[in-house]
Amino acid sequence: MSIAIIFGANGGIGQEFVKQALERHAVVYACSRPAADIADDITLPNIKPMDNGLQSVQLNVLDEEHLKQLAEHVSSQYGHVDLIVNATGILHDSNGLQPEKKIEDFNLENFNKVFQINTASTALIAKYFISLLKKSESMPSVFASLSARVGSIGDNHLGGWYSYRASKAALNQIVKTLSIEAVRRNKNTAVIALHPGTTDTNLSKPFQQNVKPEKLFSSHYSVSKMFQIIDNLFIEDNGKFFAWDGSTIEW
Ligand SMILES: NC(=O)c1ccc[n+]([C@@H]2O[C@H](COP(=O)([O-])OP(=O)(O)OC[C@H]3O[C@@H](n4cnc5c(N)ncnc54)[C@H](OP(=O)(O)O)[C@@H]3O)[C@@H](O)[C@H]2O)c1
Structure with missing residues (x-):
């Protein structure tokens, strides 16, 4: 049976x-933050079977x-x-966290928050789930993390957004390092x-004004393109950084 787990669902x-994972996998775990009123519930993670x-x-x-x-639940099931x-x-968030326009905007608390969510989350997920990836003989099992082109150090021509850029550059290093361990x-x-390309979501909303309409993707379009990549991966693609259109981005 084919199993998928999506974090940030x-x-x-x-x-x-x-x-789109439900169109491909028999079981899809959609993992999201708990509602504020049950945030301290010690029975978490709260797993509820839905339809399909x-x-x-x-x-x-x-x-x-x-x-x-x-991980224990998925492993036993x-x-x-x-x-x-x-x-x-x-x-950005509603508590005043914004990407820095200049270095004077840098704020240690915000930097730590951005790094925890954008970088550490992937390392923590890998810590508990990497050993569960299927040892299939044909298709590779896939561990994909959403990064951003602005995390590429070689591709940085505009500057700004220190914490977000750095968090994605560090995420890329975690993905690359994990790819070496995983394949062993x-x-x-x-x-x-x-x-994913610039995609019309809450995250990009405040920064869409200078994006040409044809360069602003719906979530449906960008995820369809990313699934085209995932569906056609070979083990030789382990450790690569892909843009939505299938081209590779330098780390
Ligand atoms: N949209 C774009 O143009 C764009 C471009 C390049 C890269 N990306 C990357 O694509 C990924 C998805 O972004 P998106 O556009 O879908 O953004 P989004 O709609 O804002 O979703 C991001 C999700 O991250 C989780 N999250 C946010 N703050 C969190 C916190 N404080 N603690 C724990 N989880 C938190 C939440 O998931 P839950 O509520 O489910 O927990 C949230 O829904 C991100 O890694 C982003 O950097 C997006």
Whole structure:
């Protein structure tokens, strides 16, 4: 049975990943932050079976106990995972966190928050789930993390956005390092980073005014393009950073 787990499942891109994963996998765990009123519930992760193989999971991606419990649940139910996607990410929030225009805007608390969500989340997910990736003989099992082109150091021509850029550059290093370890443990694995293109979600909303309409993608379009990449991965693609159109981006 084919199993997928999507983290950040309530986000613009994450929700669409869940929908399109359900077209491909028998069981899809859609993992989102718990509602504020049950945030301290020690029974988390709260796993609720829905229709058509959808399993709704309330989980904090930065809480190791939640990740451990979900991994134990998946392991006991199915023994493996075919696809893991981390679509968690932050660029701004309602508490005043904004991408820096200049270095004087840098704020240590915001930097730490951005790094926890954008960078550490992937390492924590990998810590608990990498050993569950299916050892398939044909298709590689896939661990994909949503990065961003602005995380490429070689591609940085504009500057600004120190914390977000740095968090995605560090995420890319985690993905690359994980790809080396993962393939030693399971040769039919592809660990990749994905750039979705500028996609119309809450994350990009405040920064869309200078984006040409044809360069602003719907979540449906960008996730369809990213699934085209995922569906056609070879083990040789392990450790690559892909843009939505299938081209590779320098780390
Ligand atoms: N949209 C774009 O143009 C664009 C471009 C390049 C890269 N990306 C990347 O694509 C990924 C998905 O972004 P999106 O556009 O779908 O953004 P989004 O709609 O804002 O969703 C991001 C999700 O991240 C999780 N998240 C946000 N703040 C969090 C926090 N404080 N603690 C824990 N989880 C938190 C939430 O998932 P839950 O509510 O489900 O927990 C949230 O829904 C991100 O990694 C982003 O950097 C997006």
